Amino acid sequence: MLNKKLHLVSLGCTKNLVDSEVMLGKLSKYELSDEPSEADVIIVNTCGFIEQAKVESINTILTLHETRKPNSTLVVSGCLSERYRDELQRELPEIDIFTGVGDYDKIDEIVAQKRGATFSPEVYLANEHSQRVITGSNSHAYIKIAEGCNQNCAFCAIPSFKGRLHSRTLSSIEKEVRGLVAKGFYEFTFISQDSSSYGRDLGLKDGLVELIKLIETVEGVRVARILYLYPTTTSPQLIDTIANSKTFQTYYDMPIQHIDNKMLRVMKRGFGEEQTISLLNRMKSKDGAFIRTSIIVGHPHESEESFNRISNFLREFEFDRVNIFQYSNEESTDAFSMEQIPPEVVERRVNILERIVQETTLKSLKGMVGKDVAVILEGESDEHEYLLSARPILWAKEIDGDILINDTSDLPIKFGDIYRAKVTELVGNRLLATLI
Numbered sequence: 135m136l137n138k139k140l141h142l143v144s145l146g147c148t149k150n151l152v153d154s155e156v157m158l159g160k161l162s163k164y165e166l167s168d169e170p171s172e173a174d175v176i177i178v179n180t181c182g183f184i185e186q187a188k189v190e191s192i193n194t195i196l197t198l199h200e201t202r203k204p205n206s207t208l209v210v211s212g213c214l215s216e217r218y219r220d221e222l223q224r225e226l227p228e229i230d231i232f233t234g235v236g237d238y239d240k241i242d243e244i245v246a247q248k249r250g251a252t253f254s255p256e257v258y259l260a261n262e263h264s265q266r267v268i269t270g271s272n273s274h275a276y277i278k279i280a281e282g283c284n285q286n287c288a289f290c291a292i293p294s295f296k297g298r299l300h301s302r303t304l305s306s307i308e309k310e311v312r313g314l315v316a317k318g319f320y321e322f323t324f325i326s327q328d329s330s331s332y333g334r335d336l337g338l339k340d341g342l343v344e345l346i347k348l349i350e351t352v353e354g355v356r357v358a359r360i361l362y363l364y365p366t367t368t369s370p371q372l373i374d375t376i377a378n379s380k381t382f383q384t385y386y387d388m389p390i391q392h393i394d395n396k397m398l399r400v401m402k403r404g405f406g407e408e409q410t411i412s413l414l415n416r417m418k419s420k421d422g423a424f425i426r427t428s429i430i431v432g433h434p435h436e437s438e439e440s441f442n443r444i445s446n447f448l449r450e451f452e453f454d455r456v457n458i459f460q461y462s463n464e465e466s467t468d469a470f471s472m473e474q475i476p477p478e479v480v481e482r483r484v485n486i487l488e489r490i491v492q493e494t495t496l497k498s499l500k501g502m503v504g505k506d507v508a509v510i511l512e513g514e515s516d517e518h519e520y521l522l523s524a525r526p527i528l529w530a531k532e533i534d535g536d537i538l539i540n541d542t543s544d545l546p547i548k549f550g551d552i553y554r555a556k557v558t559e560l561v562g563n564r565l566l567a568t569l570i
C-alpha cells in the first residue's frame with residue numbers, strides 16, 4: 135500500500151480546499167504525487183457554481199483521463215459532480231467513480247470500490263475529528279464554520295446543491311483550532327458560504343461575535359480573519375467586534391455584488407443601496423481597515439444607468455480589493471428565466487470595471503509605501519531569484535497578493551514566521567519592502 139500514489143486536484147474555493155484536505159487525511163496511506171501519469175488514484179474535487187468554473191472542471195477531468203496510467207482509478211467529487219450527477223455519469227463513462235459533497239470522510243472506502251457512484255443526501259461538514267492534511271502552509275489553516283446557505287440570491291445555484299445553512303458548534307470549531315495550534319499553526323481564516331449568518335440555525339443571533347470572543351481565548355492564535363460576510367446579517371456590532379479584536383485583523387470581506395437599488399432588488403440581496411453603504415462606511419471608519427468585495431457584472435435588468443451607478447461607486451469608495459465576476463446564467467436560479475444582457479455589452483462592462491479596480495487597488499497599494507507593517511515571510515519569490523515573498527498579516531492568503539522583500543537586514547530567516555517590514559516602494563503593482 136505504501137507505494138500506491140495519489141494525485142489530487144482541488145478546484146474552486148477555499149471551502150472545497152478544506153474538503154480536499156479531509157480526503158488527503160483519509161487517504162494518508164497513499165504517497166502524494168504531483169505527477170498524474172504515475173498515480174494509482176486520481177481525484178478531481180470539482181467546482182460547479184458558474185460556467186467558467188464548470189468548464190475548468192471538465193477540462194481538468196478530461197486532461198487527467200488522457201494522462202492517467204492504465205488500471206488507475208479516476209474519481210470525480212465535489213460541486214460539479216453533485217450538481218450534474220446524472221449528466222456526468224451519462225456523458226463521461228470513462229470516469230471510474232463519481233461522488234458529490236456528502237462523502238469526503240468516506241473517500242477511502244469509496245476508492246476501494248474502484249468503480250461506482252456514491253451520493254449521500256447530507257452535505258459533509260468538516261469538523262475537529264476530520265484529520266485534515268493542511269496544505270500550502272505550516273502556519274495557516276482555513277476553518278470551515280458552516281456549509282450551505284439560507285439566502286436566495288437570484289443568480290446563485292449554490293443552495294441548490296449545498297443545501298440550507300448548517301453551522302458547526304462553537305466548541306467543535308474551538309477544538310479544531312486548539313488541535314491545530316498544538317501542531318504549530320497560528321493563523322486562521324474562517325470561511326463558509328455566508329459567514330455572517332454563522333450559528334443562526336443553532337439559535338445564535340450574532341454567532342460570529344461569539345466565535346470571535348471564543349477564539350480570542352485560544353492561546354497561540356496570533357492572526358485570524360473572516361471571509362464571506364453577507365450584508366443583511368453583518369451587524370454593526372460584528373463590524374465593531376472585528377475592529378476591536380487583537381487577534382482578528384480589521385479585515386472585511388463582504389461581497390456586495392452590486393450597489394444600485396433596482397439591481398439589489400432584482401438580485402434578491404435583501405439590502406438596498408443605503409443600508410449597504412452604511413455598513414461599508416462603518417467598516418471604512420475603522421483604523422487600518424482592509425475592505426474587499428465582489429461584483430457581478432451583466433446580471434439581467436442591469437441598465438446602463440445601473441451600470442454607471444456601480445462604476446461610479448467603485449471609483450468613489452475605493453475598495454482595497456474587488457473581484458469582478460461576469461454574470462453566469464445558471465439553471466435552477468430565479469435569474470435564469472430573465473431576459474439576458476447581450477454578451478458583448480457584458481464584456482465591455484467587465485473591461486470598464488476591471489480598469490477602475492486596477493486603479494483603486496493601485497491606490498490601496500500606494501497607501502502602504504513608507505509604512506511599517508507586520509508580515510508573514512512565506513518563502514522565496516517565484517518571480518525574482520533574489521527576492522523573498524511576504525504577506526502583510528492584514529492580507530488574506532492567496533487572494534490579496536504578496537509583497538517582495540529585497541533586503542532582509544541580515545536577520546535570521548525562518549519561513550512562516552512574522553517579521554516587521556518597512557514598505558519602501560511600489561514598482562508597477564508590486565510593493566517592495568525591507569525587513570526591520
Ligand code: SF4
Pocket residue numbers: 283284285286287290291292293327328364
Ligand atoms: S449568499 Fe447568495 S451568493 Fe452566496 S452562497 Fe448564498 S445564495 Fe449564493
